[in-house]
Amino acid sequence: MLTIGTKTEFHKAYIDGAWVETRGRFTVTSPATLEPYAEVADCGPDEARAAADAAVRAFASWSKTTAYERAAILQRWYALIIEHQNQLAEIMAREMGKPVTEGRGEVKYAAAFAQWFAEEAKRAYGEIIPTHDNSKRLLTIKTPVGPAYGITPWNFPAGMITRKAAPALAAGCTFISKPAEQTPITALAIAKLWEEAGGPPGTLQVLPALDPVPVSNVFFADRRIRKVTFTGSTEVGKKLYAQSAATMKRISLELGGHAPYLIFEDADLDKAVADVMACKFRNAGQVCVSTNRIYVADPIYDAFAERLTEKVQNLVVGDPLDEKTRMGPLVDRQGFEKVREHVEDALAKGAVARTGGKPKEGLFYEPTVLTEICDGTRLLVEETFGPVAPLLRFKDETEVVRMANDTPYGLAAYVWTRDVGRAFRVAEALQYGIVGVNDPVPSAPHAPFGGVKDSGIGREGGHEGLSEYLDVRYISMGLP
Numbered sequence: 001m002l003t004i005g006t007k008t009e010f011h012k013a014y015i016d017g018a019w020v021e022t023r024g025r026f027t028v029t030s031p032a033t034l035e036p037y038a039e040v041a042d043c044g045p046d047e048a049r050a051a052a053d054a055a056v057r058a059f060a061s062w063s064k065t066t067a068y069e070r071a072a073i074l075q076r077w078y079a080l081i082i083e084h085q086n087q088l089a090e091i092m093a094r095e096m097g098k099p100v101t102e103g104r105g106e107v108k109y110a111a112a113f114a115q116w117f118a119e120e121a122k123r124a125y126g127e128i129i130p131t132h133d134n135s136k137r138l139l140t141i142k143t144p145v146g147p148a149y150g151i152t153p154w155n156f157p158a159g160m161i162t163r164k165a166a167p168a169l170a171a172g173c174t175f176i177s178k179p180a181e182q183t184p185i186t187a188l189a190i191a192k193l194w195e196e197a198g199g200p201p202g203t204l205q206v207l208p209a210l211d212p213v214p215v216s217n218v219f220f221a222d223r224r225i226r227k228v229t230f231t232g233s234t235e236v237g238k239k240l241y242a243q244s245a246a247t248m249k250r251i252s253l254e255l256g257g258h259a260p261y262l263i264f265e266d267a268d269l270d271k272a273v274a275d276v277m278a279c280k281f282r283n284a285g286q287v288c289v290s291t292n293r294i295y296v297a298d299p300i301y302d303a304f305a306e307r308l309t310e311k312v313q314n315l316v317v318g319d320p321l322d323e324k325t326r327m328g329p330l331v332d333r334q335g336f337e338k339v340r341e342h343v344e345d346a347l348a349k350g351a352v353a354r355t356g357g358k359p360k361e362g363l364f365y366e367p368t369v370l371t372e373i374c375d376g377t378r379l380l381v382e383e384t385f386g387p388v389a390p391l392l393r394f395k396d397e398t399e400v401v402r403m404a405n406d407t408p409y410g411l412a413a414y415v416w417t418r419d420v421g422r423a424f425r426v427a428e429a430l431q432y433g434i435v436g437v438n439d440p441v442p443s444a445p446h447a448p449f450g451g452v453k454d455s456g457i458g459r460e461g462g463h464e465g466l467s468e469y470l471d472v473r474y475i476s477m478g479l480p
């Protein structure tokens with residue numbers, strides 16, 4: 001059982017199956033209290049080189065295990081993550097402010113990636129290709145790409161680790177994790193559970209670092225690291241894409257979004273309001289697939305705005321460790337300032353705050369509903385990553401699809417309608433990797449998550465998620 005209170009291992013890095021002290025440490029601050037929560041190992045190039053060597057050594061044997069052997073460890077990992085649901089939710093509440101009730105849901109989601117990929121590992125089939133020449137047989141096999149390096153964000157400290165590490169480990173790759181500097185403790189706790197599940201040394205390693213660049217540079221320069229996976233901003237993702245070219249690594253990028261939510265006049269208003277609440281205010285809006293533009297059909301706009309405002313006014317904002325809390329603080333000062341600036345800009349350009357629109361104490365921000373938003377407002381083009389719901393009017397389907405697609409991003413979009421023809425028409429016309437039709441939370445471990453355009457490349461989850469860690473090799477066999 002993890003002893004979260006003492007946090008003995010959690011100030012160390014996890015390298016080659018050992019809990020390692022580093023020369024320096026950095027402080028993780030709890031955004032709800034602004035008090036220090038933990039002191040954590042601050043890794044640099046030396047630790048990165050040691051981890052790369054260990055990942056390469058471990059790959060030699062891990063890649064030779066059968067899918068059944070790997071699945072057994074992944075299944076034990078799944079069970080241990082579930083067993084520690086409360087402790088992990090509490091860590092997340094302390095390190096990044098997610099309410100514990102929501103954190104428990106994330107832990108289940110995180111564990112489910114271990115379970116799904118344990119099973120999916122057994123289905124990494126190759127193919128027999130019909131031959132063009134009877135003296136030959138043509139076939140493909142799938143082999144693990146090699147040691148992988150993953151850079152994960154703070155908004156889903158558990159889910160984003162397992163969404164990357166579970167398919168890598170299931171495929172036979174080894175995985176080095178560089179968690180966000182705001183949330184290293186969750187990552188270390190998850191590695192501890194991997195160790196307890198019987199994960200061999202060097203298969204999963206965690207290197208916290210206050211400055212990720214010197215650590216990342218070691219892995220990008222190392223030809224033996226064959227895969228990079230990153231979730232974060234489009235700006236950083238583009239730099240990593242360029243950086244990975246020198247050693248021709250496979251790369252997956254899950255980047256920023258600017259999700260439109262289209263609510264047609266045939267929507268069930270109460271259900272649509274409840275769905276927007278779930279989509280917009282989970283994790284205080286700090287979600288890549290959170291909606292940034294809510295387009296409401298003109299005839300129902302006023303009624304929708306009124307009902308949404310009422311619901312938002314009743315959101316319980318406060319201590320993330322309190323069972324009654326539904327929304328916690330923003331993760332840090334930078335995130336908080338962005339939300340404040342976006343709302344101030346919208347208000348200065350004529351928007352109306354139906355509720356909220358102001359900072360509260362510390363890093364808490366009032367959940368906000370904005371109407372009458374003018375063109376040129378920053379939050380219509382930039383990702384706010386906060387609890388701000390901007391409502392816009394539309395007249396018809398053609399107009400709203402055009403407005404929804406008018407962005408360089410293409411991660412997630414949402415549609416609310418009971419007209420099946422329209423649901424298909426609009427879902428197909430939206431240029432997004434994920435479309436939720438009457439579904440505000442479409443993510444699932446067994447479905448492909450990822451974007452098009454500036455929202456990234458590659459998919460996580462589903463059988464596509466496993467392919468990201470597999471090379472297809474073709475064998476043409478002459479029959480002597």
Ligand code: SIN
Nearest residue numbers: 155156287288289443
């Ligand atoms: C994300 O914000 O990238 C993750 C959201 C999800 O998995 O639903």
